[in-house]
Amino acid sequence: QVQFVESGGGLVQPGGSLKLSCTASGINFNNFHMSWFRQAPGKEREFVASSTNYGSNIHYAEALRGRFNISRDDAESTVYLQMSSLKPEDTATYYCHALGVDGIQSYWGQGTQVTVSS
Numbered sequence: 001q002v003q004f005v006e007s008g009g010g011l012v013q014p015g016g017s018l019k020l021s022c023t024a025s026g027i028n029f030n031n032f033h034m035s036w037f038r039q040a041p042g043k044e045r046e047f048v049a050s051s052t053n054y055g056s057n058i059h060y061a062e063a064l065r066g067r068f069n070i071s072r073d074d075a076e077s078t079v080y081l082q083m084s085s086l087k088p089e090d091t092a093t094y095y096c097h098a099l100g101v102d103g104i105q106s107y108w109g110q111g112t113q114v115t116v117s118s
Contacts, residue, residue, distance in 0.1 A: 002026035002107055004096055009112030012086055016116070020081040022096030022109050029077035030054065033099045036070060036081045038092035038114075045095070049081060053101055086116045 008020040020036070035050035049060045049070035058070060069082040079096055096109040 004098065004107060004109035006094070006096055006109040006112040009094060009114045011115045011117065013118050014087055014116055016086050017082070017084040018086065018114060020083070020094055020096075020112055020114075022079045022081075024077045024079075024098060024107075027077075027098065027105075027107070029072075030074055031101050032105070033101065034070075034072055034079040035097045035099070036079070036094060037097055038090075038094045039111075040089075040092040043092075048094070051079065083114070086114075088116045090114060091116050 003025045004022055006020065006022045008018060010018065012018050030053055033050060033052045036048040037045050038048050039045040047061050048064060049068055051058050051070050051072050055072050060068060067085045072079045091114060093111040093113050095111045098107045
């Protein structure tokens with residue numbers, strides 16, 4: 001059974017930091033590109049960051065570059081998103097996504113809520 005467990009979300013003040021985690025089970029993690037997306041209320045889901053399998057290539061949404069950092073621990077089947085200098089507009093539900101190197105297998109995590117507010 002394929003499962004993704006996300007954690008690390010919560011309430012943080014502007015300027016603060018959070019680190020999200022997404023741990024996979026039921027898949028060969030090394031065969032998946034991992035990404036983070038987010039969706040704010042009333043808005044479409046948007047791309048945040050991605051890491052190809054083995055972390056060989058990393059991409060960020062241009063507006064988030066420098067504040068967000070994606071990393072993966074293949075031994076733990078976990079992808080992380082370190083977020084710093086958080087702003088109220090970063091408030092959203094954050095989802096991890098796994099895309100198989102075959103381009104066919106696709107899985108979403110359940111989402112974790114991040115709220116940036118004073």
